[in-house]
Amino acid sequence: MFIVKYIKEVFGGLKSLLVGMRRTGYYFTHHKEIITEQYPDNRDTLVMADRFKGEVILLHDENNEHACTGCTACELACPNATIKIVTKFDITPEGKKKKAIDKFVYHLELCTMCNLCIVACPTDAIKMAQTFEHSVFNRADLTKILNKPDSKIREGIE
């Protein structure tokens, strides 16, 4: 019947609104858990979300070794030419030439943190760091060489 349906709709609508108001009212009256960070004050204890993407870093282990083979998959994946890989050829003990990275150039000022390079990397050599205080006075400071001096590729990574 029409009128029964109408009244049901009115009460159903009111009930759903009250459910929503109960939720926000609960948050209002239980003012303990705060989801935001008081950033400059709690710099030491700042908790970052796992999904936060700050900048691209190349992972080095304690032997100053990284996993980058110089395949340039990240460079190709990058939509705005943020990454530039300069390769060189190492001579292996067997006398064979092997491709390796000379410089992993990363332009932070161009990066949009799209994560495509991380996805493209076949050896998981790079990842997104959670740092975010990137302000500098000189624009050139934002162009970074990610591989540390004298670092070399880890054994067994092809």
Place this chain on the structure above:
Amino acid sequence: MPGLPLSWRGNEGEVMWSLTNISSAIHDWLNQTFNPTWVMVIEMVIAGIAVIGLFAVLGLVLVLMERRVAAWMQIRLGPNRVGPFGLMQSLADTLKLLVKEGMTPDGADKFLFNLAPFIAMMVAMLLMAPIAFAKGFQLWDMNIGVLYVTAISSIMVISILMAGWASNNKYSLMGAMRSGAQIVSYELSAGLSILTIVVLTGSLNITDIINAQADGWWIFKGHIPVIISFVIFIIAVTAETNRAPFDLAEAESELTAGFHTEYSGMKFALFFLAEYINVFIVCAIGATLFLGGWMPFHIGNWEAFNHVMDYIPSSVWFFGKTFFLIFVIMWFRWTFPRLRIDQLLTLEWKYLLPISMFNLLLVTALAILGWHF
């Protein structure tokens, strides 16, 4: 002040201080010092300054309250940097808006563009006139107070339409047109729910309406029909003041800022202030009609209880109730998503209006048969 002092001595409580005493003391002193014409002029000036002062304070307080309520409902902290507990935040914002350049776009109709924010403020000021802030403390106690309020509040739409049209901007015009449709529709159910109280009281006079609630507020005395009309009133005034979930006139996500897209600086601040003042006024009207205005919480014949309640100053009661309703409206804003324009009109014309018409009939029967307390 004009229409002051009103003497309604039916329920005299021994309050420590009251605004009535202050205002009548000023009135007496002025009468002894000047001749009646000058007394009138001076009292009008005082009233004007008082209203502007109240506006400024309300603007600061309500903006801060809104931001705090919003933050707490979204599990945030809200503004807490400027001054102790962030109390100076809205003052700093006002200062920023004051020193900003008030731009007028080239393509705009300059006269209307600059006039619109002042009309918005003027409407808000006019609406202050019949509100009773405390016992016997009222700018203008006219016999058609309720009608005056409903009539003046519909002028609000003119300022919004004017701003939207004069801006010469498609977003502004769309926002203004939506707002026009919205205010014209929701006025009906707001008016009908106000009428239920007029039917119960038998008077359009605000003072009479408040005095009729001396033995209990209408929301308790009027049973379920008055509660229904109170709910409808709150929904309708939320729509009339263009606040979320009915803020289609602004609709940040679709229309940038709707009718005030092109406004900046102090002209924008006037619209912003007018919105908050209007929220205060409609909540004050709601508190007056349904929750007894400045009338303390009285229960029937419980003399001792009523006497204790009378100790709380009437202005505290009035502002307490008004701010409670403002909180409810803010609660709506930070809970509900925005309606689409067709949903908005469906809600009014298919639900609120038929229900409030039927409810008015019910209340009329209630009043004639004397079934209310």
